Amino acid sequence: MIASSDGQATAPPPGPEHGDGGSGLRRRAGAVARAVVGLALGACSAGAELGLLLVAAPVMVYALAFSRGRRTVPRSVGDGALRLAELERRRLAAFLGEGRPAEYGPLRALAYLVLRVPVGLLGGLILLLLAYGAEEAAGLAWGWWVTGDYVDGIAPEWWIVLYLTAAGLVLAFLAAQGLVGVVALERAVARRCLGPSPLAEYERRIAELSVTRAQVVEAVDDERRRIERDLHDGVQQRLVALGMLIGRARRAAGDAERAAVLLRQAHEEAQRALGDLREVSWRVYPAALDGEGLRAALETVAERSPLPVAIGYDLPERPPHAVETAAYFVVCEAVTNAAKHSGAGRVEVRVAAHERAGCARMVRVRIEDDGTGGADPHGGGLAGLARRVAALDGTFGVDSPPGGPTVITAELPCG
Structure with missing residues (x-):
């Protein structure tokens, strides 16, 4: 089934992941x-x-x-x-x-x-x-x-x-x-x-692991900087405004009407600060991913997106936790980029099991939007996703010709 951002469920479109026996x-x-x-x-x-x-x-x-x-x-x-x-x-x-x-x-x-x-x-x-x-x-x-x-x-x-x-x-x-x-x-x-000879293969693998480890450390540092920026520009500013409103309300204790107005403004600011804090925590790590799993977390992404998002989910069982996390962040970042930069009117997400010759069972994630294209695979967000996927020995690809559509794929091994 497909869950869309308007809460309706429809059958997934035909595709290679949903092929019949014929x-x-x-x-x-x-x-x-x-x-x-x-x-x-x-x-x-x-x-x-x-x-x-x-x-x-x-x-x-x-x-x-x-x-x-x-x-x-x-x-x-x-x-x-x-x-x-x-x-x-x-x-x-x-x-x-x-x-x-x-x-x-x-x-x-x-x-x-x-x-x-x-x-x-x-x-x-x-x-x-x-x-x-x-x-x-x-x-x-x-x-x-x-x-x-x-x-x-x-x-x-x-x-x-x-x-x-x-x-x-x-x-x-x-x-x-x-x-x-x-x-x-x-x-x-x-x-x-x-x-390649076994020795050359081992050397290549060691070099890949060294690069991947450095990229993971860099991705973690980038994520920390992003969290600090979100807290500083959002929650911290609202808390400062909240403190100023409460201080003005205390000084206006003799004027009951003005104090009530200031307290109402402080309450609204507190609500907005709480919303910003929830947004930051949800972007850091969604609680639904641990409880209900990847499907529920992706449905939350569809509900929160300003664009209509169709989620096609076809996994026979829950993948490992690290694979779920990587797949979630790939979808979340791709949907966010489509809403902010592509001018798209619709996003389609498909998550399905995939078999590849010589590899273990894979989880294949595919995100396509109907925007103007031209996405830079070396940009900060997409490059971070590529590093996250590479850390799991997966493959990541971006196909975004001028004029669109933009297709982002990730294949994550489950074993």
Whole structure:
């Protein structure tokens, strides 16, 4: 359901997060089709790579014989290996969902081709067996049930049909599992040969953690400065005015009518100071987030926003507390920016579970407004959100072309 700022609830619009079973089947079928096409292209490229390796073998033997112990790759061989390895990376990313960072040189590219050629040829062989089996099955079915063209002119017994059908299904299942194994081998070989080494990966991770820790400290300091500014410019000023009104009321004790007017003004100022204090405390951390959870906190954001805000919430269970907090502040800051700077007339927020290859279960937050666009992702508010999301190993993105719309997304891992 969607809760809007006017208190009405409507069904969420159709989207990838709310797809039905049919769309899920279509996505799976599309993934299978892409994998088959990717394996077919991989089998073709394996033939070209095998040709390169056959030509490169004597060149490499000659180069190693006169390299005095140094592992060098001739320029012609290295350039060809790098080009083919890059083509393989693009194929894996486009068809097999393997788009991880790569870090390799000519020698690692050549080693990758040596390991990948048999894997690619194996995938092509399995595809040929599947095509041959499908053709034979179609021919038998056509001859038995359509044209009546039986073997030796004798119609097959039912048990023969049942036996051949069962055998064909078993062989098709084994071939399909073989394709799954080839896809896994393709990904594993690419990660092992073309990806960063374990030491480089550890160093990159340590550098990321160091940067993230510094960014978290900076974000905390920025938040403290913002709270101090809100208290100084809002609550503190109202309390000073309240004290002055009470002092004037005490000095006007002899004039009952004037004292009553001043006390009424002091009461109104106290009410405004209390409202400002509640606003500051709510912006620091909403109590609903601990009690009712993220959904209730987001509904509060929709109620308090001057713009109509539609909240689409589709999480099967409550995420971890840190994820709830980060998601809440992403939505709150994005809605506030839309109300203040974008000139938008409506904001749509969607929070849903999301699965990403190679990652744990994710919470995906998407905020879209129909404003004029042009949001600066390096501005103070959005940059702070990016740091908050990065501290949880999440990803944060801002798409705000001139003229709009502005779309802010955050993906937060739950494990």
